Amino acid sequence: MAKRDIGTDDPRVRVRPGKGSRPRTKVRPDYSDAPKATVISVDRGRFRLVMDEGTAVTAVKARELGKGAIVVGDRVSVKGDVSGKPDTLARIVQVQARKTALLRSAEDGETKGNSKVLVANAELLMVVVALADPPPRVGMIDRLLVAAYAAGMTPIICLTKADLASPEAFRALYEPLGVRIFTTALGDSEHANQDNANALPQNLDYQELREFLKDRVTVLVGHSGVGKSTLFNALIPKANRPVGHVNENTGKGRHTSTSTLTMPLPEGGYLIDTPGVRSFGLAHVTDEGLLAAFTDLSELATACPKGCPHTATSPNCELDEWLKEANLSAEEKSRRESRVASFRRLLESRQSTTNNA
Numbered sequence: 592m593a594k595r596d597i598g599t600d601d602p603r604v605r606v607r608p609g610k611g612s613r614p615r616t617k618v619r620p621d622y623s624d625a626p627k628a629t630v631i632s633v634d635r636g637r638f639r640l641v642m643d644e645g646t647a648v649t650a651v652k653a654r655e656l657g658k659g660a661i662v663v664g665d666r667v668s669v670k671g672d673v674s675g676k677p678d679t680l681a682r683i684v685q686v687q688a689r690k691t692a693l694l695r696s697a698e699d700g701e702t703k704g705n706s707k708v709l710v711a712n713a714e715l716l717m718v719v720v721a722l723a724d725p726p727p728r729v730g731m732i733d734r735l736l737v738a739a740y741a742a743g744m745t746p747i748i749c750l751t752k753a754d755l756a757s758p759e760a761f762r763a764l765y766e767p768l769g770v771r772i773f774t775t776a777l778g779d780s781e782h783a784n785q786d787n788a789n790a791l792p793q794n795l796d797y798q799e800l801r802e803f804l805k806d807r808v809t810v811l812v813g814h815s816g817v818g819k820s821t822l823f824n825a826l827i828p829k830a831n832r833p834v835g836h837v838n839e840n841t842g843k844g845r846h847t848s849t850s851t852l853t854m855p856l857p858e859g860g861y862l863i864d865t866p867g868v869r870s871f872g873l874a875h876v877t878d879e880g881l882l883a884a885f886t887d888l889s890e891l892a893t894a895c896p897k898g899c900p901h902t903a904t905s906p907n908c909e910l911d912e913w914l915k916e917a918n919l920s921a922e923e924k925s926r927r928e929s930r931v932a933s934f935r936r937l938l939e940s941r942q943s944t945t946n947n948a
């Protein structure tokens with residue numbers, strides 16, 4: 592292969608002379624002065640980008656980039672027409688290394704065990720949990736926390752529908768983890784109405800949440816019906832996410848939309864909505880990664896016998912010692928049991944996933 596041949600016959604790809612010392616076949620073009628952009632949506636091979644100076648453009652992936660996926664949140668270098676005018680198309684020529692990558696492993700079907708990057712470079716994972724209707728599902732929440740830590744992201748929890756049920760029990764369970772928890776009640780328009788403010792429970796954190804999200808990039812995840820769209824619309828009034836009904840676009844019923852939406856927050860920062868997260872496989876996370884997400888348990892486990900797998904049958908596992916501690920209140924005992932059970936359930940579910948894959 593000739594020294595300058597980078598394996599493309601695309602005449603638009605300009606190649607600068609490489610340094611003599613570089614490996615012969617890997618002479619890469621220098622795009623350091625190409626304009627940079629962030630991917631805000633992906634639709635069948637077309638990427639919607641916001642250039643750093645603000646223009647929105649549509650782009651395709653340059654052939655030389657090969658097969659790797661480009662996802663929402665990726666930072667990219669762009670060539671070609673970046674005017675953003677109708678019918679123009681730019682070219683993504685380079686993808687920067689990701690600071691964070693939110694992955695999800697398929698849990699069933701043909702792709703079982705394969706993992707996929709959902710969003711790149713986001714800082715926060717906001718797990719949206721309804722206090723009622725539907726009630727919180729601890730297993731899913733724990734999975735999402737694990738996925739966040741494994742992604743290099745910081746998880747936070749937003750409790751919704753506090754007008755329907757008290758957040759106390761949930762807070763008692765999750766506050767010891769050091770995860771920030773915000774409680775909201777935004778639902779029906781009557782609740783959003785200021786005249787009705789007295790009807791709302793005390794101690795709601797909606798304004799604190801707004802402040803917290805300012806200037807950060809946050810991914811929203813949660814089950815259908817927990818109030819994600821309601822929250823999204825409250826935080827970004829012009830977003831107009833459809834509330835209370837599902838997916839007119841595909842007509843395939845619930846959870847079939849795959850489009851991930853990025854919207855700027857009025858105060859600065861971005862919200863990213865990921866529809867259709869029904870399950871969140873964790874096959875890509877190691878056992879250590881799993882334990883690290885249980886911040887309350889991971890410290891205990893450092894005192895376990897060497898190589899302890901921390902299951903219910905592991906001899907002298909510190910997690911069991913923690914459960915057996917003397918003089919615990921009934922509440923604390925049940926909280927600890929719930930935490931250990933959560934962790935062990937995830938551990939087991941992953942083992943069966945990996946073994947059957």
Ligand SMILES: Nc1nc2c(ncn2[C@@H]2O[C@H](COP(=O)(O)OP(=O)(O)OP(=O)(O)O)[C@@H](O)[C@H]2O)c(=O)[nH]1
Pocket residue numbers: 751752753754755775776777778779782813814815816817818819820821822833834835836837
């Ligand atoms: N009472 C009450 N209802 C709420 C609240 N937030 C949302 N709801 C209602 O819950 C229902 C579902 O809300 P959505 O915002 O559509 O929930 P979603 O999570 O986006 O659901 P999908 O679009 O299916 O993923 C709607 O009828 C909302 O009006 C709340 O804080 N309190």
Ligand SMILES: [Zn+2]
Pocket residue numbers: 892895896899900901902905907908909910
């Ligand atoms: Zn152990």
